[in-house]
Structure formats: C-alpha cells, structure tokens
Amino acid sequence: MSEPQVPLLSVRGVSKRFGGVRALVDVDVDVREHEVLAVVGDNGAGKSTLAGVLAGAHRPDAGEVLLEGRSVVLDSPAAARALGIAAVFQELALVDDLDVVENLFLGHETLRGPLLDEVAMEREAWRLLDQLAASVPSVRDPVRTLSGGQRQVVAVARALLGSPRVVVLDEPTASLGVRQTAQVLNLIVRLRERGHAVVLVSHQAGDLQAVADRIVVLRLGRVHDVFDGDASYEDLLAAMTGAVRPGARRETRPDIRGVRR
Template sequence: MQEKTPVPVLSLRGVSKNFGGVHALVDVDLDVREREVLAVVGDNGAGKSTLAGVLAGAYRPDAGEVRLDGAPVVLDPPATARALGIATVFQDLALMDDLDVVENLFLGHETRRGPLLDEVAMERRAWALLDQLAATVPSVREPVRTLSGGQRQVVAVARALLGSPRVVVLDEPTASLGVRQTAEVLNLVVRLRERGHAVVLISHQAADLQAVADRILVLRLGQVHDVFTGDTSYEDLLAAMTGAVRPGTRRGGSRKAVAP
C-alpha cells in the first residue's frame, strides 16, 4: 500500500498578482512542507518581493488561492497571516536602532506585572529565544544599532518567533552581509528547520541557498520556471534564473527538477 503524502503546511495554487499592467506573479504554484527549507530564487524583477508580500498578507492575489493545511485561507491583512502562523521577516528588518534587543523583541507586546513592565521576564524570554537559535549577542540590553548585520537578522527572527509561527518567511536575509555574517544567517535557517518550522528563504543569491535548501524554486518573470533539489549545480540554477542554455546541453535536457 502506497504511503500517503502529507498535506503541505502552506500552498499557493494558480496565484497571480498584477500592478497595473505589470504581471508580477503569473499562475504560481508552491508547496511548503513541515521541517523543510524551500528556497525561492530569481533575478531582479522575477517576482520574489511580490511573493513575499503575498505570503505575509500584504498583497491579496488577483487570482488563485492560498491554502493552509489544504484549506483555502485569506492572509491579508498581515495580522491575519501572523494569527494563522505565518511570520515574515522583510529585508529592512523593521528594527528600532535606538532601542535595545529586549525592547525591539517586545515592542507593542510588552509583558506586564500589574501596571509595570516586567523587565525581568522579558529579558529571560529574550535570552531563551536567542539561546534556542544559537545566537551570540553581547547583551540583550545593547542598542540594536551596535549589532552586526547577522545579529540584527537574528533579533528580527527571534521577534517573529514570539508568536510561535509554523512558517517563517525570510526575504533576502543575506543581502549586503559579509561572508561570516552570511554563515551566521544560514546557520539560523538550519536552526529554524530543526525547531520544526517550515522556512521559505527568498533570495537572489543562489550559492547561499544551496547550503541549506531542501528544494529550490526558481522564479523568472513572475512564473515558476522549475523546482530543483538542493544539490543542483550552481550553473543549472543560474541558467534557470536567466533563461540561458549551458554549453553542451539542450534546453530542458539536463535539469534535475523535482515535483513541487
């Protein structure tokens, strides 16, 4: 008897999104499974940011549907997406530079003891979250502006985890980071998978994605061009992103694609 395939945590079916005459997403199908890192890669203008916005509830699709555990849902506004267990960390991180780590984590959701803020409880929770992510910060009372790019990314992700999401969407988390900081963020992605989260990792840097991705979905001109295994060569990914044909291969003849 054939084993039944588990229903994906989050799916898109036939999702399209237009901005005036611009077709940002065209008939996109996507599945995100438990304990999986699904990387989404594409060149500038491929539709990655729009996809992140749809998953975050910032944009409502013009066509198609979003499914959670196989059931259709409407994600917008973003508060609805968060309530349904989908947390998105955008490239700008939305951190307050002059506030410390604890203040950034709990901004708008402070823990209170009577009329007063429970600073001790919030600080303990902050350290517990950072420890679970194997993060290293000098102090949770340091202003965020003093942290490295990788440490700032960790703080933004830790804030997203306060709502115990099932799916974590990371939009260009390694953009503008150095080699060491990029490694920190990729280790963070692995930790999220180990914690049981489904992770959608959106980036234009294909080489970074290969280190942690279980599957890699290539967007080109708003459409899903292919879905690859994580061990696909960088050359094949680059060819899929740009539409180029590798020397010595026929178009569509050497790709190691997998079903979504």
C-alpha cells in the same frame, strides 16, 4: 522519500499586479513541514512579492493561499502571524533607538499589571537568542549598535516569538558579509531542526544550496523550475537567467506548475 499528503502552506494559481507590472503570474508553490524551501530568481522575478503574499503583506489579485489544505485570507501581516506564519522582511523593521528586548516584543509586550514586565521579557529574549545560538553582546543595547548579522538574528528571533509554523525570510543575507551569511544560514538550519517550515527568498543562489531542501526558481513572475536542494549552481543560474544549458537535469517539467510527481 516520504511525501506528506497535505502541504503545510500552499499558494495555488496566485497572480499579482502592481499597476502595469505583472509581479506574479499563476504561481503554484508548496511549503512542507521540516523543510527549507528556497525561492530564487533574478531581480524583478517576483520573489519578494511571493514572500509578501505568504506573509500577508500583499493580497493576491487571483488565486488562493491554503493552510493545511484550507483556504485562508491573509490580509495583513498580523493576520498571517495569527495563523502561524511569521515573516522577516528585507528591511528588518527594527527600531534603531530601541534595545534588543524592546524590539523583540514591540507590539506585543509582556505585561505585569498595567506595567511592562521587563524581567520576563528579558529572560525570554535570552532564551530565544540562546536557542538560535546567537552572539548578541547585550539584550539591553540599542539595535543600532549591532552588526548586520546580529540585527538579522534579532529580526529572526522576533519572528520566532509565539512559535510560528512557517517562517518567511526575505533576502536575509543580502547585506551581509561572508561570516555573517554563514551565521544566518546556520540559523536557518536550526529553524528546520526545530520543526519550522522555512521559506527562504534570495537571489544569491550559491548561498541557498547549502540549506535548501527544494529550490523554486521564479522568472518574470512565473514558476520556471523546481530543483532539489543539491542542484548545481549552473543549473540554477541557467534557470534564473533563462540561458539554455544542454542536458540540464530537471526534477520536473516547467509546465506542470512545479508539483512533484
């Protein structure tokens, strides 16, 4: 297995507090190109905070974020986007009353003179959704009429506008049924095939084994463990909950910050 010299996106020694709660403590994580990095953990383990730090929604109290080895400041989702890091948050941030095209381009609409270029936007919307092999009945339906999976697809498609290098997905399958979950997981595989680095945050460890190349386990705000994508469910569960499983196979020792040697 070849090791890329510099990870695409890394956090080094990142800590984040919310009042008295230590959401992240001295966390190191690397995200590489062509890789699906899963971040798992129990509720309150700090997963969403980590996603927020990567996506520019939270500023870390300590530590730094590196993009291709260079320190960057992500002080807003827009700043992260400008650097090629797009995020889909748990709340999808879709406006129910707007249709699919309107949602996809919200905040950065294509213009033709002073007016909106609906034709260009609608065509681009179909192109994106086709790439994702998404089954959305019509791009002119308000998103409130779509199913949970379709809404997720729209949110992911919006993140992909402008071809970001890193896509951060926060709990994309949390509210979905079995079939829709499979759809979203397929989507993630397709993202990796297209060369995006994907950070997938979830607490549904089982789902992730299907798509993850590496799995970072957070516990109480710390990186507890890093597994290969083929780690067993029992190992993950043990690492997430802190239960001890004798003879557990570990890729790394937990105390060396998850950096693979």
